[in-house]
Amino acid sequence: MLTALKRSFKGGVHPPENKKYTESKAIEEIPLPEKVIIPLQQHIGKPSKAIVEKGAEVKAGDPISEAGGFVSVPCHASISGTVKSIEPHIHPLGEKIPSVIIESNGEDQISDNITFNSDYMSLSGEEMKNLIYGAGIAGMGGATFPTHVKLSPPPEKKINTVILNGAECEPYLTSDHRLMLENTEEIIEGFRIIMKILDVKRGIIGIENNKPDSIKKMEDISAKFPEISVVSLNVKYPQGAEKQLIYALTKRKVPAGKLPMEVGCIVQNVGTAKAVYDAVAYKRPLIDRIVTVAGCVTYQKNLKVRIGTPLQHLIDYCGGFEGSPKKIIMGGPMMGLALHSLDTPVIKGTSGILMLRDDQVSAVKTTACLNCGKCVEICPMNLMPNIIAGFAKYERWDDAKDAFALDCIECGCCSYICPAKITLVQNIKYAKFKIMEDSK
Amino acid sequence: MEDKEITQEIISVSSAPHIRGEDSTQRIMFSVVIALIPALLGSVYFFGTRALWLTFLAVITAVATEWVIQKLRKVEVTVSDGSAIVTGILLAFNLPGGVPWWLPVIGSFFAIAIGKQAFGGLGFNPMNPALLGRAFLLASWPVHMTTGWTAPLYGTKSGISTVTEATPLAALKDAIKYLNVEDKAQQSAETIAAIKGSYGNLLWGKVGGCIGETSVIFILIGALYLLYKGYINYRIPLSYIGTVALFTWIFGGVEGYFSGDPVFHVLAGGLILGAFFMATDMVTSPSSIKGQWVFGIGCGVITVIIRLVGGYPEGVSYSILLMNLTTPLLDRYLKHKPFGS
Ligand code: SF4
Numbered sequence: 001m002l003t004a005l006k007r008s009f010k011g012g013v014h015p016p017e018n019k020k021y022t023e024s025k026a027i028e029e030i031p032l033p034e035k036v037i038i039p040l041q042q043h044i045g046k047p048s049k050a051i052v053e054k055g056a057e058v059k060a061g062d063p064i065s066e067a068g069g070f071v072s073v074p075c076h077a078s079i080s081g082t083v084k085s086i087e088p089h090i091h092p093l094g095e096k097i098p099s100v101i102i103e104s105n106g107e108d109q110i111s112d113n114i115t116f117n118s119d120y121m122s123l124s125g126e127e128m129k130n131l132i133y134g135a136g137i138a139g140m141g142g143a144t145f146p147t148h149v150k151l152s153p154p155p156e157k158k159i160n161t162v163i164l165n166g167a168e169c170e171p172y173l174t175s176d177h178r179l180m181l182e183n184t185e186e187i188i189e190g191f192r193i194i195m196k197i198l199d200v201k202r203g204i205i206g207i208e209n210n211k212p213d214s215i216k217k218m219e220d221i222s223a224k225f226p227e228i229s230v231v232s233l234n235v236k237y238p239q240g241a242e243k244q245l246i247y248a249l250t251k252r253k254v255p256a257g258k259l260p261m262e263v264g265c266i267v268q269n270v271g272t273a274k275a276v277y278d279a280v281a282y283k284r285p286l287i288d289r290i291v292t293v294a295g296c297v298t299y300q301k302n303l304k305v306r307i308g309t310p311l312q313h314l315i316d317y318c319g320g321f322e323g324s325p326k327k328i329i330m331g332g333p334m335m336g337l338a339l340h341s342l343d344t345p346v347i348k349g350t351s352g353i354l355m356l357r358d359d360q361v362s363a364v365k366t367t368a369c370l371n372c373g374k375c376v377e378i379c380p381m382n383l384m385p386n387i388i389a390g391f392a393k394y395e396r397w398d399d400a401k402d403a404f405a406l407d408c409i410e411c412g413c414c415s416y417i418c419p420a421k422i423t424l425v426q427n428i429k430y431a432k433f434k435i436m437e438d439s440k
Numbered sequence: 441m442e443d444k445e446i447t448q449e450i451i452s453v454s455s456a457p458h459i460r461g462e463d464s465t466q467r468i469m470f471s472v473v474i475a476l477i478p479a480l481l482g483s484v485y486f487f488g489t490r491a492l493w494l495t496f497l498a499v500i501t502a503v504a505t506e507w508v509i510q511k512l513r514k515v516e517v518t519v520s521d522g523s524a525i526v527t528g529i530l531l532a533f534n535l536p537g538g539v540p541w542w543l544p545v546i547g548s549f550f551a552i553a554i555g556k557q558a559f560g561g562l563g564f565n566p567m568n569p570a571l572l573g574r575a576f577l578l579a580s581w582p583v584h585m586t587t588g589w590t591a592p593l594y595g596t597k598s599g600i601s602t603v604t605e606a607t608p609l610a611a612l613k614d615a616i617k618y619l620n621v622e623d624k625a626q627q628s629a630e631t632i633a634a635i636k637g638s639y640g641n642l643l644w645g646k647v648g649g650c651i652g653e654t655s656v657i658f659i660l661i662g663a664l665y666l667l668y669k670g671y672i673n674y675r676i677p678l679s680y681i682g683t684v685a686l687f688t689w690i691f692g693g694v695e696g697y698f699s700g701d702p703v704f705h706v707l708a709g710g711l712i713l714g715a716f717f718m719a720t721d722m723v724t725s726p727s728s729i730k731g732q733w734v735f736g737i738g739c740g741v742i743t744v745i746i747r748l749v750g751g752y753p754e755g756v757s758y759s760i761l762l763m764n765l766t767t768p769l770l771d772r773y774l775k776h777k778p779f780g781s
């Protein structure tokens with residue numbers, strides 16, 4: 001075991017962890033909501049296409065849409081009941097997108113397709129991959145890239161290392177932490193399935209050392225598989241970013257503009273591994289996930305939530321607001337999305353819901369850039385955020401591109417550290433958008 | 441659905457990150473003020489309350505000038521960010537103890553009005569305002585600025601046992617100059633031989649010079665605090681001081697190459713103050729990491745050229761001002777390569 005080694009990456013920041021509020025809260029299953037809203041797009045890629053109609057009766061786990069292409073995944077009913085409508089509905093990204101709205105019949109009938117196959121490890125890689133595809137799994141760390149696509153590297157890319165991402169470097173979030181503690185066996189089995197699909201003999205699980213109990217448990221359970229090692233990482237944000245995690249664990253540098261497979265690595269999140277296990281061993285689609293609810297609610301919790309559950313339901317279950325939130329964030333405070341509607345549904349990539357008060361989010365006054373170089377020093381991609389944002393300010397998109405704007409991973413470290421409180425990452429994201437638009 | 445739609449007034453949907461670090465412009469500037477306090481105490485100890493008085497005048501003028509100009513420009517008044525206080529202190533620190541009281545007043549006014557506000561305020565000034573103010577004073581009142589030296593209360597002006605009437609760098613410069621002049625040759629040789637004995641005085645600050653630059657120890661205490669806080673980094677001071685040490689060692693001696701006294705050159709004059717508190721000025725030094733190294737080396741080279749070849753005994757201020765002008769270019773052309781390339 002490599003836990004004795006202290007590892008990390010270059011750059012990064014140390015925001016207050018604030019995990020203490022929920023890290024000891026065991027996962028609770030939240031009662032079923034009256035309705036779920038299942039957006040047809042919860043993943044990166046093409047939207048899925050509805051295959052049910054208004055009025056259809058569905059059980060939890062029944063498919064309600066089919067993938068819209070290779071880089072796409074199907075969606076499933078997460079509760080049993082009636083399809084009330086298929087209509088544009090508010091999505092965490094802030095826009096309305098076509099969604100299937102299902103009204104619960106209160107019975108929680110489970111799809112007949114879900115059956116246990118004790119011999120799942122003898123399935124072929126291809127069969128496993130089909131089950132994963134059919135289960136609608138998209139990366140559950142938040143990036144929501146379709147998992148079957150990630151598990152299908154082109155043959156010329158030799159993959160030799162699979163990395164399981166248990167870093168959970170965002171402040172407040174503890175859903176992966178709890179999952180690693182409470183569903184350790186499933187995660188390890190899911191990881192073994194992923195390794196089998198990719199035909200890889202080396203698996204590394206990276207966990208930040210603020211979760212010693214998870215590290216211990218994962219080590220204990222994986223001890224009988226010599227091909228799997230657990231590595232403890234020094235706490236630093238954004239440790240869970242793919243390129244940074246790969247570097248911290250293997251010292252391999254993914255070339256700029258390239259994917260991890262370039263250096264023989266594939267990274268999967270621990271939640272995804274659990275979903276993979278469910279899909280392959282049970283034919284169980286991705287219909288629920290663990291969500292940390294933290295901030296100004298009466299009870300901060302880790303919840304097992306059906307996909308499509310509206311935010312309001314989570315907040316009610318947690319005893320309602322305590323004080324008034326200034327910001328409601330889906331995901332972590334560094335990269336999460338600010339929401340404006342409590343009718344927004346939990347989706348496959350929702351790792352947490354944070355309700356932050358005025359004093360917990362910093363609404364701050366921006367002053368002129370001091371050229372202090374702090375942002376430059378901590379950028380994990382070794383960019384010069386001040387320069388790129390400066391070009392963006394004057395709409396010099398070509399210059400922004402020459403300053404490598406496209407290599408930005410949007411981690412937000414630069415905005416976090418900036419003493420002048422400049423909205424660097426926001427400006428850089430806009431520059432990226434403009435550069436992409438120009439190149440079309 | 442409608443009733444759950446929260447209105448924009450109550451919640452904010454501004455984009456990530458939703459939390460920010462604790463450092464602010466104000467916090468940094470006041471930390472610099474705190475870091476300058478040991479050196480200020482040192483200057484009062486060595487040059488008496490006059491040092492405090494000159495510093496006070498410079499600070500008050502700097503703050504008042506900034507306030508008035510921002511009022512006149514009808515822009516937000518930002519004197520509370522502390523940057524004018526820093527400029528005032530540094531300007532005073534760069535004056536000889538014997539200057540008349542109105543000199544820091546004029547210097548500070550120039551530093552803030554022309555050096556900073558004329559360009560648009562903090563963040564837009566191309567050169568260090570305090571050094572620009574000092575350069576202005578040197579050009580306008582050269583006699584005050586070059587002969588206003590006072591001896592420290594507990595020592596001699598030069599700190600070198602054989603000389604009493606010049607600051608350390610000037611004493612050395614003269615000694616080297618007159619080494620081959622008949623009637624002064626002997627005394628010059630003695631001076632050069634004696635400079636090793638002055639290290640202690642230089643380190644402690646028992647020598648003549650600008651009021652805030654003489655005490656290496658006190659300046660370093662403040663510098664260490666800023667390094668610890670992460671408000672300055674080691675690159676510029678290290679490359680600057682290292683370059684000065686290297687080149688004065690190679691070229692600074694009278695017995696051919698590698699006969700110079702790098703320790704003396706590092707400790708004497710304004711190098712330590714300049715390297716830690718002025719070359720590191722965020723606004724006017726590069727943010728590119730490579731740029732910071734080049735900047736420090738550039739400051740070092742120019743300082744050495746002025747000290748060894750130029751007409752002035754000291755070149756710290758001018759070297760930093762000149763390198764300030766290269767900052768935008770260094771940031772632009774010493775680009776960073778993204779991780780993985
Ligand atoms: S520039 Fe991009 S990668 Fe660098 S710190 Fe900012 S958000 Fe992160």
Ligand code: SF4
Pocket residue numbers: 368369370371372373374375376385386417418419420421422424727
């Ligand atoms: S951290 Fe902010 S103030 Fe400092 S260089 Fe970057 S953008 Fe400018």
